[in-house]
Amino acid sequence: MRFKRVLARAVGIEQAVVQWLRFDEVAGVFVVGVRLPQRAEGRCGWCGRRCPGYDQGRRVPRRWRGLDVGTVRCFVQADLARVRCARHGVTTQAVPWARHQAGHTRDFDALTAWLCTRMSKTAVAHKLRTSWATVGAIITRVMADADAAAGDRWANLARIGVDEISYKRGYRYLTVVVDHDSRRLLWLAEGRSKTTLSGFFTELGPAGCARIALVSADGADWIFNAVRDHCPNAEICLDPFHVVSWATQALDEVRRACWNTARRAGQTAVATGLKQARYALWKNPPDLTARQQATLAAIAHTNKPLYRAYLLKEQLRQVFATGGTAGAGLLDAWLGWAARSRLPVFADLARRIRAYFRADIINTLTYKLSNGLIESTNTKIRLLTRIAFGFKSVDALIALAKLHLAGYQISLPGRS
Numbered sequence: 016m017r018f019k020r021v022l023a024r025a026v027g028i029e030q031a032v033v034q035w036l037r038f039d040e041v042a043g044v045f046v047v048g049v050r051l052p053q054r055a056e057g058r059c060g061w062c063g064r065r066c067p068g069y070d071q072g073r074r075v076p077r078r079w080r081g082l083d084v085g086t087v088r089c090f091v092q093a094d095l096a097r098v099r100c101a102r103h104g105v106t107t108q109a110v111p112w113a114r115h116q117a118g119h120t121r122d123f124d125a126l127t128a129w130l131c132t133r134m135s136k137t138a139v140a141h142k143l144r145t146s147w148a149t150v151g152a153i154i155t156r157v158m159a160d161a162d163a164a165a166g167d168r169w170a171n172l173a174r175i176g177v178d179e180i181s182y183k184r185g186y187r188y189l190t191v192v193v194d195h196d197s198r199r200l201l202w203l204a205e206g207r208s209k210t211t212l213s214g215f216f217t218e219l220g221p222a223g224c225a226r227i228a229l230v231s232a233d234g235a236d237w238i239f240n241a242v243r244d245h246c247p248n249a250e251i252c253l254d255p256f257h258v259v260s261w262a263t264q265a266l267d268e269v270r271r272a273c274w275n276t277a278r279r280a281g282q283t284a285v286a287t288g289l290k291q292a293r294y295a296l297w298k299n300p301p302d303l304t305a306r307q308q309a310t311l312a313a314i315a316h317t318n319k320p321l322y323r324a325y326l327l328k329e330q331l332r333q334v335f336a337t338g339g340t341a342g343a344g345l346l347d348a349w350l351g352w353a354a355r356s357r358l359p360v361f362a363d364l365a366r367r368i369r370a371y372f373r374a375d376i377i378n379t380l381t382y383k384l385s386n387g388l389i390e391s392t393n394t395k396i397r398l399l400t401r402i403a404f405g406f407k408s409v410d411a412l413i414a415l416a417k418l419h420l421a422g423y424q425i426s427l428p429g430r431s
């Protein structure tokens with residue numbers, strides 16, 4: 016008797032009643048025959064509710080891959096009756112040692128998830144003697160359970176960041192939501208639309224949505240619209256990087272216009288110079304090489320409008336570097352300057368910012384919430400999308416990202 020209990024522990028099926036052990040010489044695996052303990056009989060595999068029996072099942076014993084015993088692979092085998100659940104209809108009864116419809120025990124699942132956060136893809140599949148696609152299916156169900164078990168993990172959510180990330184060579188997108196306070200990945204879903212993000216807010220519920228105070232985002236309409244529809248008390252913090260990139264684009268338009276004018280006037284040397292000035296104009300001043308500094312100095316002398324555009328771009332960067340009330344003052348000064356700059360693209364940009372984004376930028380300056388956290392999260396997810404190659408569904412990629420970035424504690428089997 017004692018041996019059976021030790022065996023159950025080794026294989027990670029302590030909630031099962033071990034009946035026999037066989038070594039399959041052909042396959043080179045252990046097979047452990049088990050049955051459900053009386054108290055666990057007759058529960059629905061989906062919801063765990065006790066329900067009336069239906070029949071004796073498919074008459075083919077079920078098998079689950081369990082933890083290896085030493086170097087030998089091990090399978091758990093049982094005959095399972097079916098039950099009729101009022102909610103889920105006829106289904107195989109629940110077993111405590113494995114998730115419903117899974118081909119591996121819970122301990123095997125846990126070991127897989129734990130290894131995924133610590134070893135390379137190849138090492139995990141090799142160590143477990145399974146395919147990478149199977150690993151994807153396992154972590155998907157482990158993370159679904161972790162999400163469900165975590166309960167109201169979003170109870171104190173107040174400051175979030177939203178962004179999108181492309182995968183599958185830019186053909187597909189994921190919407191990413193992070194928590195600025197715990198600095199964790201909160202939510203990830205396929206798509207990038209108002210509907211996608213509304214899925215998060217629906218999960219969060221009306222009370223949770225009402226607690227959201229700040230949302231950092233780039234200028235995307237779909238994020239703005241979803242936040243407006245669901246979060247009555249939320250303010251948007253517009254990402255500094257995106258705002259500055261608008262000015263950089265405007266600057267490039269001015270440069271191209273100057274270049275075209277010079278080209279048409281036959282000023283070849285000037286045109287070439289303007290083409291080469293592109294990087295000098297783009298870069299942040301501290302990063303300029305000596306040569307690029309000289310280029311800029313020349314522009315300051317010879318091309319006043321282009322130099323003015325450059326200063327406008329730099330000044331907008333300064334707005335965010337300053338922040339707070341002083342930054343807000345600089346922003347208004349900038350809007351006035353851009354409007355009077357006699358550079359139509361900058362005047363347009365100033366008009367657009369004043370009409371739609373000024374309040375969102377003031378929020379960014381006041382609360383100092385940038386998309387930096389979400390950018391770094393996205394960098395990590397981008398890395399994981401490469402690892403996730405070979406998984407069959409996007410759900411497995413999402414599970415892998417949560418496993419690494421959502422802050423869940425995954426324990427090794429047999430430890431707590």
Ligand SMILES: [Zn+2]
Pocket residue numbers: 059060061062063064100101102103104
């Ligand atoms: Zn049920």
